Amino acid sequence: MPNKIYKSLSIAFQNADLETIDALLIRLNNSEKEKQILLEFADSTDRDVQSFVYSKLYDYDGDDVIQAAVKGLQNEDEIVRISAIEIIGKQQVFEQLPALINSLTDSDELVRCYAAEIIAFLGTDLKDRLVMQAKAEQDEVAHTGLYYALYCARRDRILNCTFGAPRQRITRRGYPNHSPSGGHHERS
Numbered sequence: 001m002p003n004k005i006y007k008s009l010s011i012a013f014q015n016a017d018l019e020t021i022d023a024l025l026i027r028l029n030n031s032e033k034e035k036q037i038l039l040e041f042a043d044s045t046d047r048d049v050q051s052f053v054y055s056k057l058y059d060y061d062g063d064d065v066i067q068a069a070v071k072g073l074q075n076e077d078e079i080v081r082i083s084a085i086e087i088i089g090k091q092q093v094f095e096q097l098p099a100l101i102n103s104l105t106d107s108d109e110l111v112r113c114y115a116a117e118i119i120a121f122l123g124t125d126l127k128d129r130l131v132m133q134a135k136a137e138q139d140e141v142a143h144t145g146l147y148y149a150l151y152c153a154r155r156d157r158i159l160n161c162t163f164g165a166p167r168q169r170i171t172r173r174g175y176p177n178h179s180p181s182g183g184h185h186e187r188s
Contacts, residue, residue: 009037016046025056035060042068047077054083058090066093073099078108085111089118097122104133104146112137113145120152 005028012020025034035057042053054072057065065087072084085103088096100122103115116130134146 006037013041013044013049016044016049018048018052021049021052031060035062035065039064039068042072047080050075050077051079051083054080054087058083058087061091066091066096069093070096070099073103078106078111081106081108081111082114085114085118089121092122094122101129104129109139109142112139112142116142116145116149117152120149 005024009021009024009028012024025037028034028037038053038056038060041049042057044050044053054068057068069084069087069091072080072087075081075084081103085100088100097119100115100119104112104119106112106115116133119130130146130149134143134150137143137146
C-alpha cells in the first residue's frame with residue numbers, strides 16, 4: 001500500500017494537486033516518510049507546490065529540514081521565504097542568524113517583517129542592526145516587524161527615544177491590527 005500511495009503522491013505533485021497530496025499524506029500515516037517526501041518535492045518548479053511543501057515542513061524538525069529552510073530563504077516566492085524564516089525560528093537555529101539578518105533587506109516587506117520578528121523571538125542582541133534597519137525602512141508592514149523586534153528585545157525605551165511614538169496603534173500582543181504575524185500566512 002505505501003508504494004501505491006507514493007506513486008499517487010508523485011503524480012499529484014507533478015499535477016500540483018494540493019488537495020490530493022494532503023489527503024495522501026494523511027493516508028500515509030508515517031511522519032518520517034512524509035517528511036522525506038516533502039523534502040524530495042521542495043525543489044518543485046511549481047510555486048504552489050513549493051509553498052505547500054514549505055508550510056508543511058514547518059511541522060518537522062531535523063537538520064534536513066533546516067537545510068531546506070536555508071535554501072528556501074533564497075527562493076523567488078515570498079511565501080516560501082517566509083515559511084523558511086518560520087522554520088528557522090521554530091527550531092531556534094541560532095547559526096542561521098546571518099541569513100535572517102540578510103532577510104531584513106529582502107525585496108518583500110512581509111519577508112522583512114517576519115525576519116525581524118524571528119530575530120526578536122530568538123532573543124539575540126541585535127539591537128543596533130535592528131535600529132539601523134528600522135531607520136532606513138520605508139514600508140509600514142516591515143517597519144511594524146522591526147518595531148516588534150525591538151519591543152520584544154525589551155528595547156521600548158530606545159524605540160521611543162529613537163523614533164518617537166509608533167506610526168500606528170499596536171495591539172496588546174505587539175502586532176498592528178493588520179499584521180500577518182498573528183498566525184500562519186495565506187497566499188492572496
